[in-house]
Amino acid sequence: MxxxxxxxxxxxxxxxxxxxxxxxxxxxxxxxxxxxxxxxxxxxxxxxxxxxxxxxxxxxxxxxxxxxxxxxxxxxxxxxxxxxxxxxxxxxxxxxLLNPRVSSKTMALWAAPGVLLVIGGITVAVFLRRRRPDQPELRLTAEEQARLDALLTDDRP
CATH class of the missing domain: 1.10.8.640 (Cytochrome C biogenesis protein)
Structure with missing residues (x-):
């Protein structure tokens, strides 16, 4: 330089x-x-x-x-x-004020993101819990399973 x-x-x-x-x-x-x-x-x-x-x-x-x-x-x-x-x-x-005073308004502003995060987490948990099927798992009968196996092993072109 x-x-x-x-x-x-x-x-x-x-x-x-x-x-x-x-x-x-x-x-x-x-x-x-x-x-x-x-x-x-x-x-x-x-x-x-x-x-x-x-x-x-x-x-x-x-x-x-x-x-x-x-x-x-x-x-x-x-x-x-x-x-x-x-x-x-x-x-x-x-x-x-560049550094606002601590008051109920400013405390609410500082706490709002945490509160919203907790509410969002609870909402997601409730949503996922409701999506879980309450019905027992459906299984194929022995006859249906045999037919499916036959179709899958069929070597047709």
Missing amino acids: SRSLARTLLVLMLALVTWPALAVNPDEVLRDPALEQRARHLSGQLRCMVCQNQSIDDSNAELARDLRVLVRERIAGGDSDSQVIDYIVSRYGEFV
Whole structure:
């Protein structure tokens, strides 16, 4: 591999590694490093409603920027982490959380595949049990067996 190609690949890899850091604009950063750390931690837990598979900390969408600013405003206003999360959830619903809270709804969602698997297994077992013949096995009489043997051994072309 040539040196210029290796350098190009290195620069490209470094640019891709630092790409998520570009989502938070310098004008959004809080002056207090402890508050900024809290804001980054919280915004890493919130889903971008536009991108949906990224946190608002990683997204460049306008809505994600607005949410980052809102998180920082709430933190600067003295809200605790749970108050900030509760406020965002009250406005956007549980879907905004990248890691949903444990509740009866989420427990039902996690349990549903197992319950459906058990129900499916029981259904298959009942179906197979009903398919089993309840009648005694029918056997050929001695005369019928002899005739069948004669037909099978007949060497006609």
